[in-house]
Amino acid sequence: MLIGELSRLANISTRMLRHYDAIGLVSPRQRAANGYRDYTPEDVRRLFQVESLRTLGLSLQAIRESLADADVPPTALVDELIEATGARIAREQALLTRLRSVRESGVTSWRDVLDLVALLQELDSPDPSRRQRAALAEGPAAPLLDALLGEDDPNVAGALRWALSRAGDGVLPPLVAALDSPDAHARHQAIAALVRMPGAEPALREALRHSDPRVRERAALALGDHDAVPELVDMVARGADDVSAAEALGRLARTDDLADELADRLVARLDEGTDAVRGRLTQALAEIPGPAARRALTALVDDPDPAVSATARYLLARRDTV
Amino acid sequence: MLIGELSRLANISTRMLRHYDAIGLVSPRQRAANGYRDYTPEDVRRLFQVESLRTLGLSLQAIRESLADADVPPTALVDELIEATGARIAREQALLTRLRSVRESGVTSWRDVLDLVALLQELDSPDPSRRQRAALAEGPAAPLLDALLGEDDPNVAGALRWALSRAGDGVLPPLVAALDSPDAHARHQAIAALVRMPGAEPALREALRHSDPRVRERAALALGDHDAVPELVDMVARGADDVSAAEALGRLARTDDLADELADRLVARLDEGTDAVRGRLTQALAEIPGPAARRALTALVDDPDPAVSATARYLLARRDTV
DNA sequence: AGCACCTTAACGTTGCGTCACTGTCA
DNA sequence: ATGACAGTGACGCAACGTTAAGGTGC
Numbered sequence: 001m002l003i004g005e006l007s008r009l010a011n012i013s014t015r016m017l018r019h020y021d022a023i024g025l026v027s028p029r030q031r032a033a034n035g036y037r038d039y040t041p042e043d044v045r046r047l048f049q050v051e052s053l054r055t056l057g058l059s060l061q062a063i064r065e066s067l068a069d070a071d072v073p074p075t076a077l078v079d080e081l082i083e084a085t086g087a088r089i090a091r092e093q094a095l096l097t098r099l100r101s102v103r104e105s106g107v108t109s110w111r112d113v114l115d116l117v118a119l120l121q122e123l124d125s126p127d128p129s130r131r132q133r134a135a136l137a138e139g140p141a142a143p144l145l146d147a148l149l150g151e152d153d154p155n156v157a158g159a160l161r162w163a164l165s166r167a168g169d170g171v172l173p174p175l176v177a178a179l180d181s182p183d184a185h186a187r188h189q190a191i192a193a194l195v196r197m198p199g200a201e202p203a204l205r206e207a208l209r210h211s212d213p214r215v216r217e218r219a220a221l222a223l224g225d226h227d228a229v230p231e232l233v234d235m236v237a238r239g240a241d242d243v244s245a246a247e248a249l250g251r252l253a254r255t256d257d258l259a260d261e262l263a264d265r266l267v268a269r270l271d272e273g274t275d276a277v278r279g280r281l282t283q284a285l286a287e288i289p290g291p292a293a294r295r296a297l298t299a300l301v302d303d304p305d306p307a308v309s310a311t312a313r314y315l316l317a318r319r320d321t322v
Numbered sequence: 323m324l325i326g327e328l329s330r331l332a333n334i335s336t337r338m339l340r341h342y343d344a345i346g347l348v349s350p351r352q353r354a355a356n357g358y359r360d361y362t363p364e365d366v367r368r369l370f371q372v373e374s375l376r377t378l379g380l381s382l383q384a385i386r387e388s389l390a391d392a393d394v395p396p397t398a399l400v401d402e403l404i405e406a407t408g409a410r411i412a413r414e415q416a417l418l419t420r421l422r423s424v425r426e427s428g429v430t431s432w433r434d435v436l437d438l439v440a441l442l443q444e445l446d447s448p449d450p451s452r453r454q455r456a457a458l459a460e461g462p463a464a465p466l467l468d469a470l471l472g473e474d475d476p477n478v479a480g481a482l483r484w485a486l487s488r489a490g491d492g493v494l495p496p497l498v499a500a501l502d503s504p505d506a507h508a509r510h511q512a513i514a515a516l517v518r519m520p521g522a523e524p525a526l527r528e529a530l531r532h533s534d535p536r537v538r539e540r541a542a543l544a545l546g547d548h549d550a551v552p553e554l555v556d557m558v559a560r561g562a563d564d565v566s567a568a569e570a571l572g573r574l575a576r577t578d579d580l581a582d583e584l585a586d587r588l589v590a591r592l593d594e595g596t597d598a599v600r601g602r603l604t605q606a607l608a609e610i611p612g613p614a615a616r617r618a619l620t621a622l623v624d625d626p627d628p629a630v631s632a633t634a635r636y637l638l639a640r641r642d643t644v
Numbered sequence: 645a646g647c648a649c650c651t652t653a654a655c656g657t658t659g660c661g662t663c664a665c666t667g668t669c670a
Numbered sequence: 671a672t673g674a675c676a677g678t679g680a681c682g683c684a685a686c687g688t689t690a691a692g693g694t695g696c
Binding site: 013015016019034035036059060061 | 658659660661662667668669
């Protein structure tokens with residue numbers, strides 16, 4: 001088979017086929033009398049093997065070595081390629097968020113681009129105090145959000161939240177979108193910022209049904225209204241920020257006149273599990289005024305767990321003195 | 323400032339500084355008497371501008387042009403860069419999943435790698451019939467899953483699901499993980515495969531609380547048991563596969579003796595919304611035996627919407643004849 | 645005299661595209 | 671003779687690293 005035919009067959013330029021020959025990667029076994037390269041079926045198979053390995057991102061040199069001695073195992077090289085590819089992707093992702101920041105900032109001159117990039121660099125600085133300063137400088141909101149999602153330092157994150165909260169409600173949609181980030185840390189930073197944003201109430205109500213419990217918890221604590229009740233009760237049972245959840249339920253019971261409903265909901269979880277769960281529910285019942293909670297506490301005095309029983313007794317006594 | 327000092331200051335190799343000079347990107351304004359490059363503060367600023375733009379992925383040539391005439395707006399170039407970067411990321415992602423397939427298949431020789439890559443190429447083929455054939459050939463499960471998540475052709479997807487379902491329960495964890503994919507199509511392929519997998523019941527029960535309604539729906543229909551009831555009722559109300567959901571509720575009512583509870587749940591949604599919602603709930607009530615559903619249908623005969631009323635009348639009449 | 649610094653110039657890298665110039669065959 | 675092939679050889683690309691051979695200044 002001549003080089004042109006093979007080129008069309010394999011969709012490789014003749015230039016590359018000659019190159020493969022030159023570097024000894026795929027050399028036709030024979031030459032015709034006129035000096036033309038004559039590829040045998042064997043050579044064609046070899047070429048397709050080479051192309052297969054190229055789809056894995058191997059260099060031509062690595063392919064030659066791999067096909068040369070079959071006893072070098074592919075695992076090490078594959079692991080290396082995976083790592084390198086992952087690193088490249090990470091770099092490209094960072095680049096992409098930068099570029100998007102620039103586009104969304106809507107700058108029109110290269111001067112502005114330079115200023116913005118300088119800001120972005122400060123926000124990416126390894127020095128927290130520089131990041132903090134950059135957060136508090138004025139600028140477009142998009143990079144602030146990106147920076148927040150990856151921020152580890154609590155002080156800097158606080159500054160970024162503050163800056164975002166005064167950036168207007170244009171940041172609400174991307175902030176809500178960040179709740180579904182695959183990165184847990186980003187989700188938690190997003191909800192922490194969202195609870196401080198004006199106008200976020202509908203989004204928080206949505207977030208009550210989020211699959212990430214930490215997101216639900218922050219939303220429930222921030223809302224603190226009737227919609228949040230199921231999650232707040234669940235938090236008490238789970239022991240996730242249960243003290244705050246119990247306080248929120250207590251406030252709700254007093255302000256919205258929901259004491260008996262809330263007490264019933266807490267009581268409904270009592271038969272659920274361990275002593276620890278009943279202990280937390282008992283503490284939460286203490287925050288609820290009204291007869292239903294009192295009855296529940298009275299019943300808990302007979303709880304099999306001595307700690308629960310003692311707590312209930314103490315809380316009842318305190319109730320009577322107040 | 324001499325070149326070495328600037329190199330340390332800006333963390334750029336002297337080689338690159340000379341290169342910038344050679345291509346006219348950053349040329350020191352002066353030379354010292356001995357011919358040494360002497361960078362002025364102005365030159366240093368220029369250098370930092372260049373480095374800023376490099377962080378956006380601009381080529382040296384593009385930087386030179388951008389800094390040369392300030393009247394070419396950055397938007398077009400930035401958009402171009404965004405697109406190119408996105409394309410590169412997509413390519414790298416595809417490469418990465420390929421590499422991971424190879425690693426997870428645990429092949430030990432380049433021969434096996436070649437066979438596997440050939441299979442992967444078939445699974446990526448633009449020709450559906452080739453993909454179908456590749457799906458039915460035997461091979462490791464991981465690439466089948468990756469192929470399924472991106473598959474558009476329903477026949478090929480069916481073949482892939484069949485192949486996956488006989489691949490053992492090692493595919494369950496990645497399949498469950500795919501339910502949280504940011505790509506909606508991937509999530510739906512994942513749940514469609516999951517409902518056919520042996521041993522997937524716990525995962526399906528989890529999926530009932532998924533944020534994607536289509537995932538919840540498939541899981542609820544596949545489970546068809548008491549846990550699925552809230553979602554099934556919701557599906558009837560929403561009009562999402564409501565006929566199947568109603569049938570599932572009907573089966574459940576007959577087999578698990580839940581007729582009156584299910585009827586009550588459907589009735590509870592009646593005051594919710596539009597005529598269409600009440601119409602679907604009416605149809606669903608027809609699937610439920612027992613007195614509660616009958617009472618509800620009787621009441622619906624007086625529904626303000628004539629279509630709902632007529633349907634209820636018809637269904638009641640049919641009930642009496644059977 | 646030694647050492648740190650500077651200069652220009654050139655070659656190698658990777659995976660090709662694109663010339664130029666020449667030869668072969670139906 | 672024409673036109674479609676084939677051959678070799680070489681340059682260019684982008685962003686550098688490296689090396690060689692030599693000059694400058696303390």
